[in-house]
Amino acid sequence: MPEDRAAAPLARPTHLRPDALANRWRVLAAAARQLDGPEGLAMNALAREAGVGVGTVYRHFPTRQVLLEALGAEGLEGLVAAAERAADGDGGEDALAQLLRAGLRRQLADPALATVLAEPTAACTDTAAQLERLRGALEAALAHGRATGRVREDVDADDVRRLLCGLARAVDAGPGRASPSARYVDVVLQGLRPPAP
Amino acid sequence: MPEDRAAAPLARPTHLRPDALANRWRVLAAAARQLDGPEGLAMNALAREAGVGVGTVYRHFPTRQVLLEALGAEGLEGLVAAAERAADGDGGEDALAQLLRAGLRRQLADPALATVLAEPTAACTDTAAQLERLRGALEAALAHGRATGRVREDVDADDVRRLLCGLARAVDAGPGRASPSARYVDVVLQGLRPPAP
Amino acid sequence: MPEDRAAAPLARPTHLRPDALANRWRVLAAAARQLDGPEGLAMNALAREAGVGVGTVYRHFPTRQVLLEALGAEGLEGLVAAAERAADGDGGEDALAQLLRAGLRRQLADPALATVLAEPTAACTDTAAQLERLRGALEAALAHGRATGRVREDVDADDVRRLLCGLARAVDAGPGRASPSARYVDVVLQGLRPPAP
């Protein structure tokens, strides 16, 4: 059972030595590159590619899941920020629509984000916190939508997260990413409206 | 480059010797069991579990993808049959609704089917043929739906397949499978209607 | 937990292909050489030294303990044979004395035997069987010794085995092996006599 470390949720390191920070960065960059390729995330290959000893990789990311979450962290933060902006209702467009669009676009641009969004539990406290903020923003958007009669009642924030995962999958399950995306978001958006009486 | 065999699509074997047939069966059964577990499909482990030499596994399934498609074949055939029944319009319910429901239920019951449904190209001619039949049935259902004004114009059969993949993912991306399924199908169904004018 | 294979006791392979047999031999020979050196038995190093793939080593000896027992098997059989000869009482010398002498000499000549003799449970059925035969021979020797009043009553076959392990250790715990051996056996032999009344 090799992946039984870090059972306790991991906090993001603070105050890293500058060289350590640089290494962390190189590893993350290499990981992002590998994630684009078809292979999984092999710790050894990662270290090689990053020009760093294996041990260093393990020090920074004791578990593949920790690494994944670190990879997706930036994207997740971006998504959360966008979600909160949308939920704050700057009035422009339908908050939920903005949210779905942003969520899908960002997943397609960042596979790590898609992975993190779909995983059952977070390994890092940081990730958990961001996901919780995301849930809050989604709930707010839904509440507003429900109040204005534009969102059905039987759907909650977690449903939206799951539908976002599904959207990304639908787009990935075929050729072409640009044109289907808009349409699929449209389908889900319309599907989220309250059923006609 | 380990997976470079069988670039040419593979036809399903016919007229197997009875013992060969039995072996094929044992391997498929073992593979189904392994697919339920969390591990991948390791040829060696598979052979061990099936009580068969590795060579035998390779003879029957030269590629992992071939094996996967063989695994999903039964489920795929079932889905195709259901789709054609629905498209034939026995009149009962909305064909598209039946289709989505069946497609989701069967994917959840059969991970191999979900995989096959999402893969870009088929390795076996058989699979390709079934997928083509599925496409036909979906197209028929859509045509009928469009004709009766219950399905939007900008969605084609492949979109439905992809949305089916997305549905399965949405269900898998969270806890609980029963109650969300129906709701998510509902969302997509409603989303597929023509937009209100 | 990497050593959880071969939980079921392993029987010695029969009817090996000739090349497999040759490999088995090469590995055992290399292992014997490594055991003389100060390092442990590293499977990788072993394979390298034997001129054989790692996989081959694992196929033949799924566990380090299995390997050790295979290494010690010959020595153990020799000891068992000697013990049975001694127990059969060819009349020459005191059976127990012969046994201790043989047991010590063979352990010193064969570190694997010393290891096997001291391990709490056998991994291979074969080893277990030989150990059982040894126990029988020891018991017989003790019984005869007790009957003739030359062995104390409160010592059984397992005690003798353990004392044999102790003897080997005593010899190994210092410089010089030849002269102490005889003396130490002597000490134990005299110590095994019934206490003076």
Added chain:
Amino acid sequence: MPEDRAAAPLARPTHLRPDALANRWRVLAAAARQLDGPEGLAMNALAREAGVGVGTVYRHFPTRQVLLEALGAEGLEGLVAAAERAADGDGGEDALAQLLRAGLRRQLADPALATVLAEPTAACTDTAAQLERLRGALEAALAHGRATGRVREDVDADDVRRLLCGLARAVDAGPGRASPSARYVDVVLQGLRPPAP
């Protein structure tokens, strides 16, 4: 060649800064805990367990052997003291008997002591000195025993040390530690008497 430092015997540090002393203690405590478990003494794991940097461990114990001797030092001192008391012949019991009993009991209670007692040469001057005192006490006990005709002539202090190591091994080589111990000591004691004429 990792263990080529500290070829020159090491003196025990004196006048440690209080915090250094505390660290030394934590490391030793952690080492004692690890030695009870089945794993070896890994410097890294040790540091982790002790809540101390690896560097600190190395500063205090440049070599694993030094660490081991430090671990066993207390036990060794205890044994030496007991041996000298016994050799001083407080008259009570047979000195040699007391010695063997104490030596075995202490080895069983303290694996590090057993290790130190069996190692060919000491890494620390301190250990060497204690071992020398032990030798002296054993020699005294033997001399007295020989003088009173209760110990055979052909056994010296180092033999007794080695037999002590053997005793510990005999006890460890099987199930049960309490009841065999006394018997095995008995066997060796009786074996050390001068042979009947």
Added chain:
DNA sequence: AATGAATGAGGGTTCATTCAT
């Protein structure tokens, strides 16, 4: 057809050790 032995690449992980801070 089937078998299963062999191979060796390669991923996972730990650890001893050094050294900049």
Added chain:
DNA sequence: AATGAATGAACCCTCATTCAT
């Protein structure tokens, strides 16, 4: 003195794949 980051060798083990039998 202490720290802990970094390194990389080395081990463990599993697999995909080939091929002689």
